[in-house]
Amino acid sequence: MLTLFQRDDCHLCDLALxxxxxxxxxxxxxxxxxxxxxxxxxxxTRVPVLRDEARGAELDWPFDAGRLAxxxxxxx
Numbered sequence: 013m014l015t016l017f018q019r020d021d022c023h024l025c026d027l028a029l030x031x032x033x034x035x036x037x038x039x040x041x042x043x044x045x046x047x048x049x050x051x052x053x054x055x056x057t058r059v060p061v062l063r064d065e066a067r068g069a070e071l072d073w074p075f076d077a078g079r080l081a082x083x084x085x086x087x088x
Contacts (some may be wrong), residue, residue: 014040017051017061024073028060035077037084 014037018025032040045051045059055061062071062080064087071083 013065014038015063015065016040016042017045017055017063018042018059019046020044022059025060028062028073028075031075031077031080032062035080035084037080 016025016028016032018028040062043051045055058072060073062075062083063069064071067087069083069087071080075083
């Protein structure tokens with residue numbers, strides 16, 4: 013399962029969502045960190061961050077469709 017950590021009103025998060033759509037990424041869950049102190053501490057300066065929960069791997073922004081595809085392929 014993939015999780016995209018993001019914020020409300022975040023233009024970089026919007027760009028990441030566009031890359032995920034362009035790359036036809038598998039289904040993912042969006043988690044907004046704004047109201048969670050623990051997530052804010054972990055991801056506050058890093059969002060957007062895509063996390064593969066199964067392998068514990070994280071892909072920090074910036075990423076493009078090619079980098080995303082390679083990262084996803086490494087999970088297979």
